Amino acid sequence: xxxxxxxxxxxxxxxxxxxxxxxxxxxxxxxxxxxxxxxxxxxxxxxxxxxxxxxxxxxxxxxxxxxxxxxxxxxxxxxxxxxxxxxxxxxxxxxxxxxxxxxxxxxxxxxxxxxxxxxxxxxxxxxxxxxxxxxxxxxxxxxxxxxxxxxxxxxxxxxxxxxxxxxxxxxxxxxxxxxxxxxxxxxxxxxxxxxxxxxxxxxxxxxxxxxxxxxxxxxxxxxxxxxxxxxxxxxxxxxxxxxxxxxxxxxxxxxxxxxxxxxxxxxxxxxxxxxxxxxxxxxxxxxxxxxxxxxxxxxxxxxxxxxxxxxxxxxxxxxxxxxxxxxxxxxxxxxxxxx
Numbered sequence: 001x002x003x004x005x006x007x008x009x010x011x012x013x014x015x016x017x018x019x020x021x022x023x024x025x026x027x028x029x030x031x032x033x034x035x036x037x038x039x040x041x042x043x044x045x046x047x048x049x050x051x052x053x054x055x056x057x058x059x060x061x062x063x064x065x066x067x068x069x070x071x072x073x074x075x076x077x078x079x080x081x082x083x084x085x086x087x088x089x090x091x092x093x094x095x096x097x098x099x100x101x102x103x104x105x106x107x108x109x110x111x112x113x114x115x116x117x118x119x120x121x122x123x124x125x126x127x128x129x130x131x132x133x134x135x136x137x138x139x140x141x142x143x144x145x146x147x148x149x150x151x152x153x154x155x156x157x158x159x160x161x162x163x164x165x166x167x168x169x170x171x172x173x174x175x176x177x178x179x180x181x182x183x184x185x186x187x188x189x190x191x192x193x194x195x196x197x198x199x200x201x202x203x204x205x206x207x208x209x210x211x212x213x214x215x216x217x218x219x220x221x222x223x224x225x226x227x228x229x230x231x232x233x234x235x236x237x238x239x240x241x242x243x244x245x246x247x248x249x250x251x252x253x254x255x256x257x258x259x260x261x262x263x264x265x266x267x268x269x270x271x272x273x274x275x276x277x278x279x280x281x282x283x284x285x286x287x288x289x290x291x292x293x294x295x296x297x298x299x300x301x302x303x304x305x306x307x308x309x310x311x312x313x314x315x316x317x318x319x320x321x322x323x324x325x326x327x328x329x330x331x332x333x334x335x336x337x338x339x
């Protein structure tokens with residue numbers, strides 16, 4: 001089979017297209033013929049060596065993808081063969097992700113994908129949607145699960161609504177009944193956030209964004225899903241309600257975080273830092289279940305018309321796909337593996 005691998009961390013040039021033997025699923029595992037592989041910033045960070053130490057001599061990257069189960073290991077229902085699935089955290093603690101014609105994953109990381117849902121959507125879900133779910137379910141006052149109406153009466157601020165996680169925050173929060181505000185840096189990103197379903201969009205580079213948000217939500221924002229805490233903390237605190245939550249899944253730009261402890265204490269503000277890999281199996285299982293329900297309800301569409309443009313590359317150009325993510329491409333970067 002064809003697979004993309006790297007043996008040393010570094011720039012996109014370390015990625016190489018090679019031939020490898022077809023892997024066999026072990027107990028509790030399934031083998032998936034990958035149709036589309038999704039590329040996330042965490043994949044780029046792992047390849048570059050900035051995310052964590054390299055743990056295997058050779059790695060096939062990418063956590064997310066979609067395809068069809070073609071073999072199962074012991075302990076897995078043989079009836080799953082031939083079923084369409086979306087994959088998440090395929091490369092977490094494992095040497096082989098989805099940038100290959102076939103990949104082997106634990107059976108619970110291959111989630112049923114309805115026949116009427118495109119593989120593109122399946123490959124775009126994974127890390128972004130599960131991260132968004134976590135960001136929306138950590139507030140002290142709940143909810144701790146998402147469903148229609150779960151966030152009714154709540155106000156959610158999606159920072160960077162044109163990004164993949166921000167896009168999923170908007171869609172899941174809207175599906176769950178929240179009033180959704182998104183901050184963006186320009187007109188084109190405002191158009192995308194609106195297409196994703198944001199009720200209100202605020203350009204944080206113009207005027208007084210805090211005043212604009214407070215006009216929409218006089219009592220403050222319940223949950224902030226934050227992508228750049230260092231850059232946005234002052235705005236977040238200016239619009240957060242008492243006992244509100246700032247859920248931080250990234251610190252884009254790398255600006256140091258300077259925290260006014262007393263101010264945050266007086267507000268009873270909650271800061272939740274999150275990453276999927278240490279969230280725990282119960283959290284992930286709940287997120288997968290809720291995201292699956294949102295997919296079935298048609299709440300997580302992707303594509304330009306839904307606020308998340310798809311940027312496609314063939315498997316042999318996976319290095320270019322990584323360059324696109326590194327350079328801040330707007331939208332979801334996908335790798336077409338098999339037709």
